[in-house]
Amino acid sequence: MRLTLRIWRQQDRDEPGAMRTYEVEDISPDMSFLEMLDTLNEALILQGEEPVAFDHDCREGICGACGMVINGQAHGPERTTACQLHMRHFADGDTIDIEPWRAAAFPVVRDLVVDRSALDRVIGAGGYITAPTGSAPEAHATPVPKPTADDAFTHAECIGCGACVAACPNGSAMLFTSAKVNHLNALPQGAPERGTRVLDMVGQMDAEGFGGCTLAGECATACPKGIPLPSIAAMNREFLRAVR
């Protein structure tokens, strides 16, 4: 395959960036999207140019490091992460636009790399159960009904890639935050901190400069792990419950 890539290049946080056009040849349909970028980068290095910087690590779709907006869609046309997107979903001769996640809370670090540490701080504000090591009761002391455990798991699947924020027209982190709130608040172990958790996490989410939810639904469409949109309504309910 032969492709034209238009990629956002930006030296660092403070320099202005721009789209630049590259041609790549001999792309195999079996390559992952990131392997296609590897191919471009190998060529760039040999030309003495700086390769395109992008975050990536496990390349199995679970670490959440990779993320780029491909033709206007977070992680591209398939419902998966960029590392698990294969070139067979593109056609020979295509032009592909590649941009970094865009949100005020995610400043661009370089090229396609953004700073997502705001998400870590949202977790730090309350996305945990206080259980110091060694203090845990016997695991079977508190049975958890299977549907509850399954519901918690559905929300716990979030990989923290930030695609929801990137896809949201308001740069909102509601889906990310609600995934953790609902995971922990569903479980009996999470009950004692149920109220403070949602208030503190929402407070931190707002303080980080994420936008609000207007129910556009783009986040849930982009989520590679399929965190459902009603997750947000469930968090709203937790919030109202805690405020009362």
Place this chain on the structure above:
Amino acid sequence: MSTPYESYATGDPLVDTKAPGGPVAERWDRRRFEAKLVNPANRRKHTVIVVGTGLAGGSAGATLAEQGYHVVQFCYQDSPRRAHSVAAQGGINAAKNYRNDGDSVHRLFYDTVKGGDFRSRESNVHRLAEISTEIIDQCVAQGVPFAREYGGLLDTRSFGGVQVSRTFYARGQTGQQLLLGAYQALSRQIAAGNIEMHPRTEMLDLIVVEGRARGIVARDLVTGRIDTYFADAVVLATGGYGNVFYLSTNAKNSNTSAIWRAHRRGAYFANPCFTQIHPTCIPRSGEHQSKLTLMSESLRNDGRIWVPQRAGDARAPQDIPEDERDYYLERQYPSFGNLVPRDIASRAAKNVCDEGRGVGPGGQGVYLDFADALDRMGRKAVEEKYGNLFEMYARITAEDPYARPMRIYPAIHYTMGGLWVDYDLQTTVPGLFAIGEANFSDHGANRLGASALMQGLADGYFVLPATLSDYLARHPHTGHEDLGPDHPAVHEAVFSVTDRLYALLSNNGDRTPDSFHRELGSLLWDECGMSRNEAGLRKALDRIPELRAEFWRRIKVPGSGEALNQSLEKANRVADHLELAELMCLDALHRTESCGGHFREESRTPDGEAARKDEEFSYAAAWEFTGTGTPPVLHREELTFEYVHPTQRSYT
């Protein structure tokens, strides 16, 4: 010509001075009681550096901070949540005996020592088995959503050919869920100000002052700034070195730099040749392949493995009649069939591919066929059990596994070797500790399925926090005022780091870091991979120094060191792989027995299986660094078995 690398010297034997005596079941209690404690009021004064935020590092950082120590923690990723523990699928073992199926701490201990092919320490393994139950309690309390039964109690499954059902799991994402539990505990401590977290910061050297580990040199990957950090103790939780093979199931950026630099600063490296190969990975699709993806080995429970009988048979699998197929595992191992242990299944696949009977692109693959299972169980049952794996396979290969057999091939996925540590998990450099996959301690020559998560969390949550206090109590905090940039040890460490980065950046050669990494990986895979022999290892030992020299002559790294520069990071890691590879091959050459993941073609039983040589090799080989390319010194730690007596494995 200097002394050849192969003519290593043998130094004093190593003795684990921290290992307590007495009955094996009482040793951990005894060690904990004998360990000195640090007064809670004084803990804040002690700074502990933790490098890495995976299961081991994350759990250690959180626990040490809870105890009141001042923790300074590092990870190269943009967030602690991305450490590669996140990718573990299968589960975590624990001797809970919830199934009443005869499991016990002693049985888990026994299985692990035996599974490790008698190359691990009984004391360590018993401690691991004891702690396993506490880990499950801890993780449940943190909100890890383990699979449950309708009664609300935890579900378990049997895994990796063991006869008891002791593996706890969270669908196919156990590693992710356990890691998030540790990450959340860590995040809580970061927000509370007890942990100073440095993401996107990579450790590049260890600072050793007067024989003790006192800090690290690290590079801020965003600004390129080189900083020094000082502490009372340094903990390495930086994972294994499987990426030395280039293609592995490790994350792309997993690397050996932290433990290798520690090795260069005096920490002995034990059993580097003990690497584990996983039989059920998706084969590579071409030269562009950047990493390999593992599929749970539970697939072997219902799938049948075969290749065509005739070499070079290019027909589509459905066109090959039954009597022209070779179900080679069922043929060679009639009693275990497709369920033989990982190493045996892997080697058998390599053998048939070497005979030219491999399938798929490049002939590097064998069929894993579910046709019989689909007939027997029906599509719905197969979907329910393996649906997510089939989906993953279809996504990557664009082939429908329900319609045609999957292709699989073995891949490197875990390294049992690592920094040598004593019972306290302390390396040979006082004050330097190594936990999780970074150390060598618990798995011997082969790791059992679902045991890596168990060891990482045991080390981080329970073992290290208890043993580290002993070290800190015996070395009262004296401040770090003596350590400035002008201190010779600090100066030298910073100099060596900046010098090397400068060399990489200024070389301006004509080869990329990946091209060297790929070449090194394919050399190691051929000569020090699934099966090893003297000629091949000698060939690799000849080639590696040449490749290393070529690397420093021809490497090209564009850009500057003062910004995010991923080529520079990569090149710097490949440089360390090029040194470690040599030690791996030497260790493999010196160990002329076959054991666990290390198969020497010269050491086989009459029927061709791995033959251990207990009289000669019942020891851990700990190597002391003497200089790049110069022969290391071998220190042997003899292994004694009082409870589990060595037997030869047999699966025929």
Place this chain on the structure above:
Amino acid sequence: MATTATTGTTGTTQTAGSPGAGTAAGQQSPGAQQAPTAKQAQRNQRARPPAPPGGGGFLRTLWGSTIGKKVVMAVSGLVMLAYLVAHMLGNLKVFFGPGEMNGYAHWLRTFGEPVLHYEWFLWVVRVVLLAAVVLHGVSAYQLSRRDIAARPVKYQHKRQRTSYATRTMRWGGIILTLFIVWHLLDLTTGTVNPRGQSGHPYENIVAAFRTWYANVIYIVAMLAVGLHIRHGFWSAAQTLGVTKPGTARVLKATSNVLALVLTLGFLSVPLGVMTGVVN
């Protein structure tokens, strides 16, 4: 932080790759002690929320968070929606002739007598509505400012996102605000009404809808109302935490029905005048 001595760690700075880095190793670069790295500065600057939520009472927590403001929007929106339903039903009186219509208008002013004074009921309704409009508008304005600031850079690759109703909430809100002003000047104060006779709503309505511009204004505004309600009602349900799939389905259908019925109900009046059914 690496550069302060109080935390127990101290730092030296060297930048790799700068000319002569090797020889200068170990020397403190001049600015290193005073200036934390950009990353650390960033971290400190954005580390904590301004005030701990939950500390300032119910209303402060509500008004102080994005979710809380959405709740205010949802509740005030529902109040206005309830009014619209009553308003639309009242409008249908127009089809029964001037007597019934004007009588109804008069009744609204005398409702509640003798407990209430003349027009008091109407003023209570007006005050509640005004409060709802102000709260709805102010939260919408503040949230919109926030949302726009949260996504300062647009994607270069344009593609159609989200449904029409979702995307037009903000413009729809502005259109409706302007319409309310016109509507009050037209049929409440009579300022812009061609007839503008107090106490004769039927005649005023007929006079208004005999002009082309009033018809255009009302038709555009009523379509905007429909779209606004269609997304707004459903959105309010989500904000107030409706998650049960069954309830959610019912509410989603309700929002469509409400939008359609209100739009058609309101439009029936100008259409009636235009077609001569009402004169």
